[in-house]
Structures are given as structure tokens and as C-alpha cells.
Amino acid sequence: MTAADLVSFAESGRVATLTLNSPASRNALSLAMLAALADRLSAIANRVDLRVVILQAEGPAFCAGHDLKELTAHRNDPDRGRAFFDETMRACSAVMQRIVALPVPVIAAVDEMATAAGCQLVASCDLAVAGPRARFCTPGVDIGLFCSTPAVALSRNVAPKHAMEMLLTGAPIGAEAALRIGLVNRISADGARTGALMLASEIAQKSPQAIRFGKQAFYAQREKTLSVAYDLASAVMVENMLAADAQEGIAGFLEKRAPNWSR
Template sequence: MRETEVLLRELDEDGILRLTMNDAKRRNALSEAMLGQLGDALAAAASDPSVRVAVLAANGPAFCAGHDLKELTAARTAPDRGRAAFAKIMAMCSAVMQSIVACPKPVIAEIEGVATAAGCQLVASCDLAVAAQSARFGTPGVNIGLFCSTPMVALSRNVSAKHAMEMLLTGDMIPASRAEQIGLVNRAVPPEALRGTTMEMARKIASKSRMTLATGKRAFYAQGEMSLAEAYDYACRVMVENMLARDAEEGIGAFIEKRVPEWQDR
């Protein structure tokens, strides 16, 4: 591993790409290097036909501790007191979070340890999340005078307003069991079952038509920003186009004929 390589990549025979944050000394903070490599990896995964599902994991005691506060603090020595550097990092972080949502491949977070501030934002931005029961989550910026405004965007789109506001206003850490209750993660499992559970979910999803998954993921996020009538109108158009796709014809035919479908991802 190169000294500057803070993200490891591994693609298996099922088309599951594991992206493992590997900067344990900095608790996998979203430094400029980490954000750059995450952004590059997600862009590559989006266009790589061999990738069917991406899993975002981490090495070390923390999944992700949020922004690298030492890196941000060092920028205060600039004449503008860090304004340009802060703006650059926030823009990079926002772009990575949006690229997860925009990626046509499902992205699953696999969380062991803590996920705080922008690290919690990272979990909330993923399509699915599986956590070890020992994992903890929080948006503690308020404790250091820095409200978690950007994490708020993803968090408030995953959990109810009052649950999000409680986390944002108190800065309290919540256990994985609570994160599962409020919908921040899909499952909280024993630590020894974390990878197995995540990979089982990933393989199940990877066995589906890539075209169908991309169609559905894009439509899911698009309709969420529409009024009810607009959402139904949009979803009807998506269904019509999906019905005309080769894999829908094959899948329906296979169901009727009681056989396993043969996907062509188109």
C-alpha cells in the first residue's frame, strides 16, 4: 500500500466492490485525501460494468470520525482564516455524498466502531447500512461550537425530523440498536456477523439485473423530491420504460415459466 493510499479497493467474482477506508490513525477522517480517493472510486464504480454492488467499510476502531479537524484547523493560518480551504473541503464532501446517491450501483455501508458527524452523514448517504451492535452514531458538532449542518442534510432524509433534531441538538451518541429503530441503519448484528451479513445482502442484490437496479435507484431518489401527483406521473413513465426493457421481458417470462432468469442488464 502506498503511504498516500487511504482507501483500499477489492472486487470479487460476484461483482461486489469493497471500498475500505484505511486511515486508522486519523480514525478514517474525511480528509482531503480520503474525499479525493472516495470520489474517484465511486466515479469509477459507476461506469464499471463489472461492478454490481459497492460496500463501504473501514479498518480500525472507527468507521469514520467525520472531517479531519486538525487539517481544517491548520488552514486557519491563511490570510482568509481558512475560508477558501473550508469551502473546498465542504464542496468535496458534499460531492462525494451526492455521488453515492447518483451512483447507479447500490452502495451498502458496513459499520464497525463509531460514525460521527460527516461519518454519520456518510452512513446516511448510502442506500443501505449494516452495523455491528457495538457501533455508535452521532452528530456531536454542537459540542464544539460547530453545528453539523451538512450531515443534517443526509440525516434528515433518513430519519424523522424529531429524531434528527435530537441527534443534532444534543450531540449525543446513539447505539446501533437505536440507529436501527429510527431507520439510520437497516440491521444491527453481532460484530462477528457483520461482514457475513453485509456480503449476504450484497450478493443477493448483485444477483439482480443491473439495469433494473439502476432504474429503481434513480427513480427512488427522484420521486422523493416530488409532490404525490408528480411522483406517480413520473413513476408511471419509469414503469412503462422498464416494462419495455429486455430484462423485464425475460424476468416476467422466467417467472411465468418457473425458471431462473438470464439477465443481460438491458
């Protein structure tokens, strides 16, 4: 499959949709799939007209994590696969960070199982909507491979004890449990895609400038000490206040009219 086939792209009403499209492999994150996803995200990063991205999947799973068959095939390499394993983990980590760095919000729409690095993919998105049948797990411990890189994203989404329980037991959790611990934002009875589109449509009505400022600041301040976080956030607020959308939005509020956002 070509890169375009592996991750398809569509857009409607300033909302972009990326679809993992390798159902035969349960959308496993092979090196080719990671490269395709990275390419799509890079292209979106340069689109100032897009407001929100939805990440969804075709087939019986949202994402089965790393492609274990592909990884195992390299155990016969002279270095026992070390170079390929390193390349794969670095590529995966780069994709997760690219999602966080994207100027616009990314919503995961999960209707089926998200496993290991697939769960990491969900946790790396800014928001997540689950369908009633969605399930999530980090079962590396069951095969002697602790989900250390999924733990990075997971531990930044849910409380440490919830994250450790998932990582240490490998047991799957359903949509309700994922909502309770904060891995997903909401459950859509009509399916994750419908729920994600409703959420995206709501966000797309807001100021794009404010959201770009806000997303970047949210992740930057989270890793700082309290005082440094406030310094950083205060500086961002000043720049945001000087931007056109803030001027327009405040004027609209004071004048009791709807704001006319910039692109």
C-alpha cells in the same frame, strides 16, 4: 499515503468493496480522503459488471468526520481559512451526492463509531448494516459547529425529531437505537462486514437493469410533489418494462423458470 492506500478496492462475485484505510486518523474525511473516495466511486460508476458496493473501514472508527486538524491549520490563511473550508465542504457534499447517483446500491458496513460527517456518510449510503458495537453521533454542537451538512443526509433517513435530537444533543446512539430510528437496516451479530456481504449477495442476484432504473427513480421522486413523483415513476416503469431484463424476468415467471439476467 496514496489515494489507492487511503481507499482500497476489492471485488468478488460482482460485489465491490471500498475500505477507508487511514486508521491513524480514524478515517477522517480529509481533502485527500474525499478525493480518493470520489475517484473510487467514479471508477465504479463506469463498471457495468458490478452489482453492489460495500463501504467499510479499517481501524478503531468507521469515520471520525472532517479532519479538524487539517481544517484548523488553515485558520492562519489570509482569509482565515474560508476558501479551504469552502473547498472541503463542497468536496464532501459532492462525494455524498456521488454515492446517491451511483447506478448500483451502496451498503455501509459499520462496526465502530461513525461521527459527524462519518454519520453523514452512513446516511448517504442506500443501505447500512451495523455490528453490535457500532455507534453513531453528530456531535458538532459540542464544539460550536452544528452538523448542518450531516443533517441533510440524516434528515432524509430518519424522522425529523430523531434527527434533531441527534443534532441538538450530539449524544451517540448504539446499533439498536440506529435500527429503531431507521439509520441502519439491520444488525449483524457476526459483524457488519459479514452482514453487509450477505445483503450484497442477495441483491446481486436481482436484475441489474431493474435496480439501476429503480435506484435512480427512488431518489428522483422523493423530492417531488405526489403527482409529479407518480408521473416520474410511471415514466421510469415504462422504460423499465421495455428493457431486456423485464422481458426476460416476466417470461421466466410465466414459464416457471429462473430468469437469465443481462449484465
